Amino acid sequence: MEINLYKDYAEKDDRWAELAGQTLKAQRLVKYYTDEARKLIEALKDASGDMSCHGGDFLFERMVRRGTIDFMSIPELQDRDLEEFRKPDSCAWKLSKK
Secondary structure (H helix, E strand, O other): OOOOOOOOOOOOOHHHHHHHHHHHHHHHHHHHHHHHHHHHHHHHHHHHOOOOEEEOOEEEOOOOOOOOOOHHHOHHHOOOOOHHHOOOOOOOOOOOOO
16 A cells, blocks of 8 residues: 655646746755855954955955843743733745655
């Protein structure tokens, strides 16, 4: 007996599959270039000596952002149900290959 793992998924045509393939390729390119940019930023930070710098037409500015608050570490909130403060659910999509 064959098990259908995708019974709750609508089956689409070749045009849809082509679009999905192009999307997945674009997502992989985004990941590649995001990783590449992250490596280059690290190299630029090292070359900047932890200071704001400029050279040629470029400006590389060091900015400090305030840290997030760890609400779970606040004793007054330990026994408090925070669900009433939760924002509405959102819908997300994930493309992958079988």
